[in-house]
Amino acid sequence: MPVDQLPDTVEALHTALPGRVDNDPALLAPYTADRSGHRSSGTPLAAVRARSVEDVQAVCRIASAARIPVVTRGAGTGLAGGAIAGPGEIILSLAEMDRVLEISEENRLAVVEPGILNGRLNAVLADYGLWWAPDPASKDISTVGGNIAMNAGGLLCAKYGVTREAVLALKVVLADGTLLSVGHRTVKGVTGYDLCALMIGSEGTLGIIVEATLKLLPVTEGETVTIGAFFNTVEEAAAAASSVTRRGHVPAVMELMDNRTLECVARYSGQDISDRGAYLLIQCDGPAAAKTAQHIASVVANAGGAVEITTDPDESRRLLDFRRSAFPALEAMGTMLVEDIAVPRDQMAAAFAAIRSLEDKYGVLIPTTCHAGDGNLHPTFVFQGEEVPSAIWAAAGELFTTALDLGGTLTGEHGIGLLKRDWLQDELGQDQYEIQRRIKQVFDPLNILNPGKVFPQQA
């Protein structure tokens, strides 16, 4: 659009949402980055803080009329640059749309606005003996709407599923301001195509989620049992995790850390664990937790693990803290590029071996944590400064290729956003890539919803 129309658009936003439009560069700076460390090329046009569905519709109508991009944002905790905005773009913040609209115990559902934090929602639900299962590591600081827009994963997915399985229905505002209700308030519903599932994980490119009907679970009863085990090598630990799955056990949590990560944790926390080869953390919940945990502990011990098993809260916390301290320990060393490949569970050991080869080839360290219950690895590149060095991008690119070669994916839970769009076609293939672009056009013919995210910007 012509630059001289931009002030008119800001003016129109001010008129539509008085007092909730910022265009002071100082206030806009936070919207140029997320937790990926990536930063957009400059200050966005304006940030709008919506408080209602009608607000969102008004913004979309103004943006459509002027053909100005809209970048929807929750808490800005994304790791792929999906919710950052640059020059000439409107940031549409849904952080203030954070109400719980309904909790129904009989229907085992909650209706919420998108800006509510996952952790806060779960605190409210606890009083009803209910919970919402999506459990990204960011849950205390990330929004439900953001979790849905990214189809967030987390630690519990092998047992409790990904976000898609925990959403019944959505209200979505389209680029032109149309309000659409997709999905069902019922457990089952097969009328027409599943646009609710299509919207989940679409990263703000198809529509703006303004209300979500969430499928809840009754709180899991019984005592949680925690298992921690050090191994000599990460291959042994990965093989142990595979054995647990192969034998039909379903732990709630199964997390793996390699020796590089343990070295970082040792340095950060002063613990004497830097000589260990890998650490496997497992938690079992539910009525059979004790029995299942005993079985798992013996599988892990037979696979070479030095096993501790406990139900004591303090001991559990100590075992968990090794895992929890991984990211703070890495963060203390520099800027992180947290990668997010997923591989079939029997390929975890191969993925770790490939990561070691990449370390040698590119002369970088790649400490890696892994959701071992579901084969989702977070190889992490640590560097100094703000810009990802080109050698690290080269190593990351080869990492993605490795994941695809192993039958896996570029991204298990963080999304494509800006940072992985150049590899999207490698995974989808040309035919599917074209179909996905055409689906984007069905919903957003003017390409104003988060353009340049997921799909590379077209010339």
Added chain:
Amino acid sequence: MPVDQLPDTVEALHTALPGRVDNDPALLAPYTADRSGHRSSGTPLAAVRARSVEDVQAVCRIASAARIPVVTRGAGTGLAGGAIAGPGEIILSLAEMDRVLEISEENRLAVVEPGILNGRLNAVLADYGLWWAPDPASKDISTVGGNIAMNAGGLLCAKYGVTREAVLALKVVLADGTLLSVGHRTVKGVTGYDLCALMIGSEGTLGIIVEATLKLLPVTEGETVTIGAFFNTVEEAAAAASSVTRRGHVPAVMELMDNRTLECVARYSGQDISDRGAYLLIQCDGPAAAKTAQHIASVVANAGGAVEITTDPDESRRLLDFRRSAFPALEAMGTMLVEDIAVPRDQMAAAFAAIRSLEDKYGVLIPTTCHAGDGNLHPTFVFQGEEVPSAIWAAAGELFTTALDLGGTLTGEHGIGLLKRDWLQDELGQDQYEIQRRIKQVFDPLNILNPGKVFPQQA
């Protein structure tokens, strides 16, 4: 297309798949009907029995070139007319593509061709201590591909989810013969839009499922406990079921039959149960089954149920047989139109009350069974002859409106097919209807994949 091109197309099919093309009207007759009782207006052009992905691609290329409709069919057990074909259409049978291609215990998945029967697959998986959860009543006679194309439900959905949750990836042949791989072999994967979920439940209108990677579960351990309870009224029984859910219990099975159905069963089986008001059948499985069942039994008794509870296999079978005999009993009375509304679980009693009003208004009996764990009701119209009488369609239409008014859906698990397409817009609304049609056009621009199903045929 001009009629004189039809023989060329049949000839091309014969050449491409020698020995596997039928165009003898006697052999084609079965393809004009499914288990809905509905019949197409005449004999299809030809039936093709595919044995490979390449076969399916060849058929699609021939059909695309000649712009001839392709109706994909598995076992023909559908209840909405979704896989029946009429004049000028090709039936593409996948029944002979029925191999298990891979079972991976470590990845807890199976890769199968679409024509394998659900029951046969589960028999194979049992040897591995695994199972595939989708559990439609037709499981012994319906195909996995058909289950996926319809997003089949069944008895276990409140606990184990619908078919969508049990599919990791699909290979799909598009109308033009392009082979697409959608979804992931991994537990998690968020690259691009979720076309795998979009394909599930699309009823053969977007693409032809030629291979499926299925998410498996370890076989549930422990003894199953069965509860049967007669009630004075269906409202009491529905309230009891709601209480079970509200109190946080998750039975594997929770089935409800109203008094009309009990009358039919009594007549059919000679059992003295015709004076009972309703029957609730519940099964609990897993390690806490005994404890959970005791809790549930007391909830049900407090709600007015005359409770029997057992782990004895013969006693369990007796309690189950009331439910199992419902459809044979109804079928013995005439032709059935089995409806399939779903309502939020707290609206089940209201749905039953509405069904009683419709009986009075239209002078028909509507025996109704219900998956009470998830609010999916099967109001069943029984009539004589092949054609659904117009009074019954009128009553069914009002039933659909009632379901929507209660916050529910036209179809919980049977699909839209031919029989419910006239009500599709009522549920979707005009905006979503248009978007769904445009998505159809993205995948199938010539409208040759199951045209006239789901969406009304355009003039």
